[in-house]
Amino acid sequence: MTRHHRRALLLACSLGLAHTSLHAEPRLTVISQWSAGAEGAAMDAFGNLVKKEGVTWQHSPVSGFTTDMMNKLRADIIAGHLPAAAQLKGPDIKAWSAIAPTVNMNDVVAASDFPQNVSPDLAKLHKPQGNWIALPLHIYRVNTLYASKKALDRIGATALPRTWDEFNSMAGKMAEAGITPVAHGGIAWGDTMYFELVLAGISPNAYQRAIMQLDDQALRGPEVLAGLRQLRQLTQWMNPSNAGQHWSVFLPALMRGEYGFLMMGGWASGVLKRGKFQEGKDFLCGPTPNDSQRPAFDMNADSLVFWDTRNPDLLAGQKIAAKVVMGKEFARTFTQINGSVPVRTDVDLADAGYQDCQRDAARNLKEAIAANQVLMSLGHNMAQPSGVTGELRDVLTEFVHNKRITAEQAQQRLVKAADAVR
Amino acid sequence: MNAARRTRDVLEGLSRLFAALVLATAVCYVVGFTAWTTWISFTDSALLPDYTFVGFKHYERLLGSRVFLVAYGNLAIYGVGFIVGAAATGLLLAILIDQKIRAENALRTIYLYPMALSFVVTGTVWAWLLNPDIGIENFVRGLGWDNFRFDWLIDSDLAIYAVVIAALWQASGFAMALLLAGLRSLDADIYKAAQIDGASPARMYLRIMVPAIWPIVVSVLVILLQIAIKTYDLVRALTAGGPGIATTLPTNVVYDYMFQRGEMGAGSAAAVMLLLSLLLVMVPYALFQRLQKRRQQRHD
Numbered sequence: 001m002t003r004h005h006r007r008a009l010l011l012a013c014s015l016g017l018a019h020t021s022l023h024a025e026p027r028l029t030v031i032s033q034w035s036a037g038a039e040g041a042a043m044d045a046f047g048n049l050v051k052k053e054g055v056t057w058q059h060s061p062v063s064g065f066t067t068d069m070m071n072k073l074r075a076d077i078i079a080g081h082l083p084a085a086a087q088l089k090g091p092d093i094k095a096w097s098a099i100a101p102t103v104n105m106n107d108v109v110a111a112s113d114f115p116q117n118v119s120p121d122l123a124k125l126h127k128p129q130g131n132w133i134a135l136p137l138h139i140y141r142v143n144t145l146y147a148s149k150k151a152l153d154r155i156g157a158t159a160l161p162r163t164w165d166e167f168n169s170m171a172g173k174m175a176e177a178g179i180t181p182v183a184h185g186g187i188a189w190g191d192t193m194y195f196e197l198v199l200a201g202i203s204p205n206a207y208q209r210a211i212m213q214l215d216d217q218a219l220r221g222p223e224v225l226a227g228l229r230q231l232r233q234l235t236q237w238m239n240p241s242n243a244g245q246h247w248s249v250f251l252p253a254l255m256r257g258e259y260g261f262l263m264m265g266g267w268a269s270g271v272l273k274r275g276k277f278q279e280g281k282d283f284l285c286g287p288t289p290n291d292s293q294r295p296a297f298d299m300n301a302d303s304l305v306f307w308d309t310r311n312p313d314l315l316a317g318q319k320i321a322a323k324v325v326m327g328k329e330f331a332r333t334f335t336q337i338n339g340s341v342p343v344r345t346d347v348d349l350a351d352a353g354y355q356d357c358q359r360d361a362a363r364n365l366k367e368a369i370a371a372n373q374v375l376m377s378l379g380h381n382m383a384q385p386s387g388v389t390g391e392l393r394d395v396l397t398e399f400v401h402n403k404r405i406t407a408e409q410a411q412q413r414l415v416k417a418a419d420a421v422r
Numbered sequence: 423m424n425a426a427r428r429t430r431d432v433l434e435g436l437s438r439l440f441a442a443l444v445l446a447t448a449v450c451y452v453v454g455f456t457a458w459t460t461w462i463s464f465t466d467s468a469l470l471p472d473y474t475f476v477g478f479k480h481y482e483r484l485l486g487s488r489v490f491l492v493a494y495g496n497l498a499i500y501g502v503g504f505i506v507g508a509a510a511t512g513l514l515l516a517i518l519i520d521q522k523i524r525a526e527n528a529l530r531t532i533y534l535y536p537m538a539l540s541f542v543v544t545g546t547v548w549a550w551l552l553n554p555d556i557g558i559e560n561f562v563r564g565l566g567w568d569n570f571r572f573d574w575l576i577d578s579d580l581a582i583y584a585v586v587i588a589a590l591w592q593a594s595g596f597a598m599a600l601l602l603a604g605l606r607s608l609d610a611d612i613y614k615a616a617q618i619d620g621a622s623p624a625r626m627y628l629r630i631m632v633p634a635i636w637p638i639v640v641s642v643l644v645i646l647l648q649i650a651i652k653t654y655d656l657v658r659a660l661t662a663g664g665p666g667i668a669t670t671l672p673t674n675v676v677y678d679y680m681f682q683r684g685e686m687g688a689g690s691a692a693a694v695m696l697l698l699s700l701l702l703v704m705v706p707y708a709l710f711q712r713l714q715k716r717r718q719q720r721h722d
Contacts, residue, residue, distance in 0.1 A: 067681045074469065095684065099470050187662055240576045241555040243665035387468075390683040394489045394667055401665030402578040413488070420483055 035061035094128035150257025183259035193379030199227035270339030297368035512597025545659025604635035
């Protein structure tokens, strides 16, 4: 290389530097656990929407469990090499924002009609210190009941049970007909979720106090005991051989009518859709039984936290991405692909890209917000920090799989577990 | 002459240097990180290290928690079952193979083969075999024994024994290989002498051969002990710690606190207690050995 060349190169470099410092080149680095399938496709669609606004999209998925992605985030934080945005949820947003700097998005949010159109309970989780530092991407209804059409036909039923009494009578008939009424796997978070659905269905208010606020009196109360008794009843209708297995293993058998009911978040609709099973023909889908006579919605939502990287390009990218995420176009695109429900309650779901079950969940959400019965899921780490969830989870999963533990004993253990972490 | 000596000196210096490097790394990793983990276990660390001292808070909480007690009860059952079981099965296989049988190499390879698999594979395969709906129970019922039951895997009280079975399958061949090598290293004259004296084969093995290869037996036991204490993946793949928390081992508890609950302090405390439980076995053993050696020296 001649001296002449070198000088030219130097000049080019310095020009390039001057250029970036004058005009930020919006860029967004994102980490999430969504690498493949419908989830990966939804992220790609998100990327395309952001790219359309002139942002360079750099998504690094960390596949596997959420904890694997968190380990990557932890490493990034320790290395001082934060991504512009990371997928986190619920109380984790507060916990993680305490150990790394975040971006205040108040002005971007205030300039939109977003806050008026989302659940206040959900919004709260995204401003742990009062400022918007994160935004929810989508919502799943956890309290979703799937019933096998074939199993319903065999007992002469045409609709889903609305209360636990109706559920118990239908499940009893199924058991008599040789059908295993409940298609439950048996991994700890699933066991936790079954308790949560039962208690939320018996009394949403008791769920709010006992689980979300970890109130001692509510935990010792009659509703929790009734919930544990109903859960014990459900365990009598499960197949014990399923212990330790993932819920999705039993979907084909459910569709064949060997099992009756499955309680699982709305993502199961997406799995069934991919399996070419049809709502109405192969299965029915709706809310899990609810004795409170007012709509309740047990929520699982994923969010994006915006980290302060001190990089103008990334900051510009974050602001644009935030605007995109709050918009209706993103809401429709993202949720149609991954089978979830829009965060905004003013999105029209008449589009053919949605399933009836998603429409039902979206309606359910709107009504539950009005009834002030939006609940945060315990099993999916929305109600409590993971340390608290873990403590309650150990009690619940043992109760589900060990029938010698009585409902009374389990209640005492729940109270004790809550004491240990409160 | 002089040059040769210099080369030797240089080589010796180099070997010392390398040994020192390895030693320093080992000390840094083993001692350094053990000390750091111990320190963290006394702090309020959650997602990241936080050096606020909280004393024995995490230890008290763990000792009072049910999952911790269940995990140590399981470790006791699993540890004893696995170590004694694998050593005994290995010894039996070694003695049987030692009978100058045909196809010895093939059999030895077959028995040793499970060791080449990871515990995750073992766990997954045995999860199928032991599952009553699709595994052995279902198979035997299909043969006509309608009332046959083998549902340990889903029984909260017996599931830990199902874990022991899978672990035995994995490690017995390894114990066999070491013990067989020991038996083969013995002088063939011992066999003949014992036979002439009229010792039965069982007596010959238990009273003469096994004591003769005792150091190898001890090595096998020690290696099995450390495999037992660090077992994590087998449970994860075989039972996911269940049914419920029935097969959780201390290592699973450490992982749960560290990574799923995001409580580094409590997770470290669980890890330190695991180390202490290992020391509880190893220190008396080391003392015992020392005592024996001293006694032997006195005899000499």
